[in-house]
Amino acid sequence: MVDITLTINGATCTGSPEARKTLADFLRDDLNLTGTHLGCEHGVCGACTVIVDSRPVRSCLMLAVQAAGSEVTTIEGLAPEGGLGALQQAMWDSHSFQCGFCTPGMVMQATAFLSDHPDADEQQIREALSGNICRCTGYQSIIDGVLLAIERNREG
């Protein structure tokens, strides 16, 4: 066990995970933040993407102990309880998702990308989301949702 302190969704958290525990399992099992989904558990599907110190990170490929001192944002931290952020609303309005399994990873990856590229074009969005696998939609509706968020942001 290793004692760690980190910031999750703006709140200070402490824990004593085993060294082998991934950040994903720590979030889900120790903190009950089950919005972060685990698909493949070896860094291929992107479902577990969270934001660590302003960068998108696969939480199944990072140990919880390595997040000590970091600022972590999960899907639960994007909007106030029960509400939706601007990107989430745009994706909702675009019917971006079907089963919802890949949703948190897609939203976190897109959130991290848009914060650095608020005027991204479709090609850039496709590339940014290329590491997140969705088995329902064929991706078009997801891209549409991100594009709508950009458009709304531009219009203010």
Add this chain to the structure above:
Amino acid sequence: MKLPPVEYEAPTTVAEAVGLLAEHLDEASVLAGGQSLIPLLAMRLARPAVLIDINGIDELHGVSAADGWMTVGAMTREYVAEESGAIGDAVPLLAAALPLIGHEAIRSRGTIGGSLAHADPAAELPTVARALDAEFVVRGPSGERVVPAAEWFEGYLTTSRRPDELLTEVRFPTAGPGTGTSFQEVARRHGDFAIVGLAASLTLSQGAISDARLAFAGMSDVPVRAADAEDLLIGETPSAELFEEAARRATGDLDPPADLHGSSDYRKKVAAALVRRGLREAADCANYRANEGQ
């Protein structure tokens, strides 16, 4: 897939890390970005007793240029290198390869040293290092030694790093005047490992090729240089016929692996196409840079 129980050490200096390596030798795995090692642990393909996490060693981070070399600390994250203007200007081949590594989230954690120490023969960075004759600086209990890229890659996921040594930095030669580069790859999807990849660099002086470098990913158990093709190119003037012949020579003696992504013959055909494409782009880029006086 959960990781098996493992001891965990987090040294904060290179000396401390080397001490731990000397103590645990083959029983230890060095944890850098973890983007390859953590899946290997999860799938039980690696079973170290101890993880030596070098993320907290500040001296392993950073990029600096001096005397014709760009020195990249082993723990430098791939996204940091990707965003480095210094690397873009001085080692354009490396800059071209970086965005092709995995996906954005992988490059957030993945490191330059980690990829090169992991030595996947289908990966981008080993191919760039081999093409440019990069130098690997390792530190062990008895001090530092420098290993040329030609001696670094020994086999599939195997390097000449000894169990008590830590890769501390990698030195890439900076591109001279009139040098153009190209990184080409064919993969099933963006972000996948290359079925075949090619790192190409050409230097033109007064219209003739004075230096040529070609290295393949995915064609063997190590990144491979195409020495015959390089010899052919030197002293010649770029032309489609020359590049066609270079592609023939570069791929003639290779016997690439076959897997579900492609047969051996398919890989050879792709490799030849990438040589033609890569040389054309490198030559265009070298001409452009020559005209710009770079």
